[in-house]
Amino acid sequence: MNKKIAIGLLLAMSALGANATPISWSITGPGIDTVTVSGLTSTAKWTDSGYSGQWTISATAPTAGNYSFNYDYSGLYSWFMVRSGLSTSTGATLVNAGPKNGGQGAPSGGFDYTGSYTFSNMQQGQVMSFIATGSNYDYSKILDGQLVLSPSTPAAVPEPANLALMVAGLGFVGVIARRKKN
Numbered sequence: 001m002n003k004k005i006a007i008g009l010l011l012a013m014s015a016l017g018a019n020a021t022p023i024s025w026s027i028t029g030p031g032i033d034t035v036t037v038s039g040l041t042s043t044a045k046w047t048d049s050g051y052s053g054q055w056t057i058s059a060t061a062p063t064a065g066n067y068s069f070n071y072d073y074s075g076l077y078s079w080f081m082v083r084s085g086l087s088t089s090t091g092a093t094l095v096n097a098g099p100k101n102g103g104q105g106a107p108s109g110g111f112d113y114t115g116s117y118t119f120s121n122m123q124q125g126q127v128m129s130f131i132a133t134g135s136n137y138d139y140s141k142i143l144d145g146q147l148v149l150s151p152s153t154p155a156a157v158p159e160p161a162n163l164a165l166m167v168a169g170l171g172f173v174g175v176i177a178r179r180k181k182n
Helices: 003-015 160-181
Strands: 026-028 032-038 041-049 052-060 065-076 083-088 093-097 111-122 127-135 142-151
Touching: 026 032, 041 052, 052 142, 065 083, 065 093, 065 127, 083 111, 093 111, 111 127, 127 142
Parallel strands: none
Antiparallel strands: 026 052, 032 041, 041 142, 052 127, 065 111, 065 142, 083 093, 083 127
């Protein structure tokens, strides 16, 4: 293959490269809190002994744009009069589960909620947060929970600069191919 065609193809392909920047999450709240990362998936875990708690899982946007995440919020906050909640720093309520039937029922005895959320129009350096809450009126005072976050994969739409680079690379390949033909 001609060197010029190879350079043009490399320019075009580099423009399509995934812009998947790992997000560095941190957690604050009572008890023992940890965040582990596996690839682009982060797991925040907390363990506390008490009747109520709030944990904030935060990250800073590395670049401007939209950030979409799939979440799996699960745990055990004892068995009696249990409440669990999950909201965002933008004010969106994702989970609001409370005691049913005189204190019995979900989320007593454990819970697992899944969904997705997009932080829209984030500026570089802006903080995005998920806020997990839990309470119970049980003598065992268990507050164990976790939030697993992974980026959603919306349809790839190249940024304008990447699109221009791709078009330039493909145009370069077309010019070289036409010259070879003549």
